[in-house]
Amino acid sequence: MTVARPRTLAEALGALEATPDAHLLAGGTDFMVEVNFGHRRPTDIVALRRVVELQGHEHADGHVTLGAMLTYAEIEADLAEDFPALAAAGRTVGSPQIRNAGTIGGNVGTASPAGDTLPLLVALDAEVDLAGPEGTRTVALDEFITGPKRTDRRPGEIITRVRVPRVTGPQQFLKIGTRNAMVISIACLALVLDLDARRVRCGLGSVGPRPLRPRAAEDFLSGEIDWDGPRAAPGAVRRFAELVAEACTPITDQRGTAEYRRHAAGVLARRAVERSLQS
Amino acid sequence: MTRTEITLSVNGCQHTLALDPRVTLLDALREVIGLTGAKKGCDRGECGTCTVLVDGRRVYACLTLAVMHDGATVTTVEGLADGTDLHPLQQAFISRDALQCGFCTPGQILSAIGLLAEGRATSEQEIREFMSGNLCRCGAYPNIVAAIRDVAGAQ
Ligand SMILES: Cc1cc2nc3c(=O)[nH]c(=O)nc-3n(C[C@H](O)[C@H](O)[C@H](O)COP(=O)(O)OP(=O)(O)OC[C@H]3O[C@@H](n4cnc5c(N)ncnc54)[C@H](O)[C@@H]3O)c2cc1C
Ligand code: FES
Ligand code: FES
Numbered sequence: 044m045t046v047a048r049p050r051t052l053a054e055a056l057g058a059l060e061a062t063p064d065a066h067l068l069a070g071g072t073d074f075m076v077e078v079n080f081g082h083r084r085p086t087d088i089v090a091l092r093r094v095v096e097l098q099g100h101e102h103a104d105g106h107v108t109l110g111a112m113l114t115y116a117e118i119e120a121d122l123a124e125d126f127p128a129l130a131a132a133g134r135t136v137g138s139p140q141i142r143n144a145g146t147i148g149g150n151v152g153t154a155s156p157a158g159d160t161l162p163l164l165v166a167l168d169a170e171v172d173l174a175g176p177e178g179t180r181t182v183a184l185d186e187f188i189t190g191p192k193r194t195d196r197r198p199g200e201i202i203t204r205v206r207v208p209r210v211t212g213p214q215q216f217l218k219i220g221t222r223n224a225m226v227i228s229i230a231c232l233a234l235v236l237d238l239d240a241r242r243v244r245c246g247l248g249s250v251g252p253r254p255l256r257p258r259a260a261e262d263f264l265s266g267e268i269d270w271d272g273p274r275a276a277p278g279a280v281r282r283f284a285e286l287v288a289e290a291c292t293p294i295t296d297q298r299g300t301a302e303y304r305r306h307a308a309g310v311l312a313r314r315a316v317e318r319s320l321q322s
Numbered sequence: 323m324t325r326t327e328i329t330l331s332v333n334g335c336q337h338t339l340a341l342d343p344r345v346t347l348l349d350a351l352r353e354v355i356g357l358t359g360a361k362k363g364c365d366r367g368e369c370g371t372c373t374v375l376v377d378g379r380r381v382y383a384c385l386t387l388a389v390m391h392d393g394a395t396v397t398t399v400e401g402l403a404d405g406t407d408l409h410p411l412q413q414a415f416i417s418r419d420a421l422q423c424g425f426c427t428p429g430q431i432l433s434a435i436g437l438l439a440e441g442r443a444t445s446e447q448e449i450r451e452f453m454s455g456n457l458c459r460c461g462a463y464p465n466i467v468a469a470i471r472d473v474a475g476a477q
Contacts, residue, residue: 045324046343046389068387075385076366078344088343090390116379138455139436140373140382224454225368 046088052096052174052203055089059199060176062087067201069112070144072137073153097148097203108172108204111148118147118160126167126207128214128233132159135218138225148202154188154253161188161254162246163216163233169207175200188253212238212273213319217311218248221298229299230307232287234315241270243283245312250291250304257312260286264316273320280316287312328392332357333401341388348372348383351398359399359428363457370456373429373436374398380436382455397435399428410476411435414469422460430456434470443474 047058047065059065065087068074077083091097097112100121107125109118115133119142123130136142136150136159150158151171161184169184176199184205187195196202215234220226231248243264247255260283267279288309293301325340330350337355348365351357351374363369365384372383375397402409411431414420421427433456437443442452449467458466 044342044344046326046387048390048392068390071385071387071390072367075346075387079346079365079384088387090387092390137367138370139440139442139452140370140380140433140455141367143379143381144385224451 044086044088046090048090048093050093050095052094052201055091055094055201056174056176056199058089059201062089063198065089067091067152069146069149069152070114072141072145073149073155091148091201097201103206106206106208108206109147110204111146111151111202113147115142115145115147125209126163126214128163128216128235129160129207131216132163132218132231132233135159135216135224135226147205151184151187151202151205152194152196154190154192154194156191156251156253157228157231157249158254159216159218159228159231159248162231162248163214163235164205164207164246165254165256166233166235166244166246167208167210168244169205171202172204172206173197173200174203179203181206185254185256191252210235210237210239210244212236215315215318217315219307219311227298230293230304230311232308232311232315234312234319236268236273236319238270238273241265241268243268243316245287245315247287247291247308249298250293250308252292255290255292257287257290260290260312275316275320280313283316284309284313326389328389330355330388330391330393331395333397339388343387343389345388346384347374347376347381347386347388347391347396350388351383351396357398357400360432361425361428363425363429368457369426369429370433371426371429373432373456375432375436378436378439380433397432399431402431402435409435410473411438411469414472415466418465418469418472419462420465420469421458421462426456426458426460426462430458430466434466434473437470438474438477443470446471449474 049055066085118133218231228249233246235244264283293304361371363371
């Protein structure tokens with residue numbers, strides 16, 4: 044096995060070209076579990092840890108770009124003002140040690156239905172920047188994740204940054220698990236009241252093969268909210284919760300049944316709206 | 323097999339190692355350098371007993387490759403005491419009887435050092451949340467929290 048440790052994006056792309064079957068390694072918190080237990084026996088690894096272009100975050104016109112190597116600890120420390128729900132989601136990932144290592148690029152790269160940053164990112168219409176042998180491209184995250192642990196990443200491509208539009212208005216992230224820490228979501232939900240566009244934005248995790256946008260529910264509540272408050276009638280909030288539950292396509296696994304997940308998504312939806320209207 | 327040469331500063335000692343690149347930092351510490359303070363409980367990031375400091379930050383040594391840390395400074399439980407003077411957290415764990423079998427203790431102490439450096443030990447609730455990456459099968463949690471509070475309060 045070889046481990047390439049490039050310092051620039053050009054070097055990283057060159058290393059991938061030299062060893063086309065190489066596996067990308069970011070913080071290792073998903074990948075190393077598979078290696079330690081023999082589920083994966085990589086012959087070559089390209090480690091992204093030192094690649095300068097993938098670090099940090101930058102404010103640009105109307106959005107913030109997050110470097111693929113941005114860790115959860117950095118998200119919590121540096122992005123709580125721009126994206127409170129992203130910081131809240133980051134704070135629920137694993138443990139402090141996981142959050143010192145795990146990255147946003149890894150969460151997108153793994154594309155688990157339970158990836159905790161993904162509901163907010165899809166709700167905000169985030170986009171993924173990729174660099175590869177044929178140049179760079181930008182894809183909507185919602186399209187990039189094609190199924191459970193499946194993405195539209197092409198051979199030789201590296202996720203370089205995630206572009207997240209800045210939206211004014213309250214944001215919530217809520218997650219259900221068996222305890223408060225070190226737990227993979229049984230269901231999770233991100234909600235944003237986009238005050239400028241007067242739109243409700245919602246993303247759901249762990250209740251379908253990939254992160255979901257409950258569009259019918261969003262459209263319904265966007266029309267019901269009195270945006271000058273913002274306020275909403277309790278009946279409208281209940282209906283929103285029902286529509287969110289209907290949008291779910293959950294499975295039953297060792298963490299929860301499909302029925303429980305659907306119910307939980309509705310409860311989270313109601314709670315998130317109530318908290319957003321209060322705040 | 324191709325080996326990769328790296329330098330690690332572990333507890334103040336420079337080590338130049340020629341490693342199989344697939345060796346985790348935990349295995350490098352335990353099997354190559356011979357420091358067995360960091361334990362292997364789960365090898366999958368769930369128990370915390372392998373916690374060490376890399377450049378001052380707490381990480382799971384089982385989930386990272388040693389070759390990723392060329393030039394880094396690593397602290398394990400063996401590097402905490404100053405001669406026979408124990409680190410304040412080591413002393414607090416003894417004074418508070420914060421262990422039973424002791425298997426989790428090195429990881430608990432290194433994690434607590436990381437926690438204090440992060441400024442995250444201001445209340446019992448906060449300590450419990452931010453020590454959630456370290457399990458104790460003996461259930462010494464109340465005394466572990468008390469030991470950390472003692473040191474946090476003294477700082
Ligand atoms: C104990 C434990 C608890 C966890 N808890 C949670 C949790 O609560 N919520 C949650 O969402 N996740 C959780 N995870 C999963 C994991 O921590 C996250 O998915 C994390 O974001 C992965 O990032 P990483 O940098 O460690 O990725 P890695 O493990 O390094 O990589 C993950 C995958 O993404 C690919 N990849 C990484 N970077 C790039 C890139 N720049 N371009 C293209 N592909 C890339 C890799 O090739 C690999 O396939 C947990 C994991 C553990 C071990
Ligand atoms: S051995 Fe590393 S977390 Fe359990
Ligand atoms: S003292 Fe035995 S596991 Fe903690």
